[in-house]
Amino acid sequence: MNITPDSIILWEWEFLHINATIAFTWGVMALLVGGSWLITRRLTSVAEIPRWQNLLEVIVTGMRSQIREVSHQEPGLYLPFVGTLFLFIVSANLLAIVPGFIAPTGSLSTTTALAISVFVAVPLFGIAHEGLGSYLKHYIQPTPLMLPFNIIGELSRTIALAVRLYGNIMSGSIIIGILLSLTPFFFPVVMQLLGLITGTIQAYIFAILSMVYIASATAAQQTNQTKPDKTRHT
C-alpha cells in the first residue's frame, strides 16, 4: 500500500520524473485558473448576474468576511494569499471523489510546500506592515531569553501545518483502502463522505491558521495605534 502518491511515476524522461502528485497538482491548478478565467471573462453588474459569477462572488465575499473576522483588519491585502491556499486545498480534497483522482494534498511534499510558503509569507507580511526592526523585536518579547523558543515555535508550527493536512488526507485514503478489503460495498462510501467533510474542514483550518499566524505578526501596530487605523479606513 502506498502512503504517498509521490511514488506513482506517470511519465519519466532521463532525470525528469512526473509523478502523480505533480500531475494532479497541475490538474487542480488548470481547473482553478481555467474556471476562473472562463467565468470572469463576462462579468456584468446588471440585476440578474450569471449563475457562475454568483458562485464566485459568494466564495470571494465569504472569504473576505472570514478574514476580516479573524484578523480584525481589512482583508484586501491577505485575500490573494489565504484565499488561494484555501481554494487550492479545498478543490484538491473535494476532487478526491472523482475516480482515478489522487488528492495531491495526500503527499507530504505538497503540504510541506504549502506550509513553507506560509512560513515565508508571515515575516513578509509582518515586515511590510510594521518595518523590519519592530518585526524582529517580536522575537525578543517579553525578554530576550524567549528568542530560541520563539524561533522553535515558528519552525514547529510550520511542521505542524504540513503534517496535519498530510495526516488527515492520507489517513482518509488509507482507511478507505483498508475498508475496501474488509467490507467492500457500504462502509467505504460512508468513509468517503466523512473524507469530504474532513477535507473541507482541513482546508478551512489551514487557511484560518495561516491567517492567524499572519495576523499575529501584524497585530502589534494595530493595538498600539487603534485611532489612526480607524480614521485611515473610513
Add this chain to the structure above:
Amino acid sequence: MDSLSLIAMVSIITAGLTMAIGSIGPAFGEARAVAQALSAIAQQPDEAGTITRTLFVGLAMIESTAIYCFVMAMILIFANPFWDYAITAAGS
C-alpha cells in the same frame, strides 16, 4: 529469533501502542474543549459563530497531536527505514 522478525514484531507492537496511547490525550482534550464550547454556546447563543470557529481551529490544533501519532504509526508499518535496511541486508 532473527533480526528481521524482531524488527517486524517491535514495529507492529509499537505502532499499536503509538495509536493507543497517542489517542487518549487528544480524546480527553477534545472532549473538554467541546464540552466547554457547548456550555458557552448555551449561555451566549449570539456568539455561536465565533465560538464555533474558534472551537474548530482549537480542535484542529489538539487533533494534530493524534495525527502525529498516526503518521508515526503509518511510517512504522508501511515505510519503516529499519525494515527496508534489513530487507536489503538480507537480500545481498
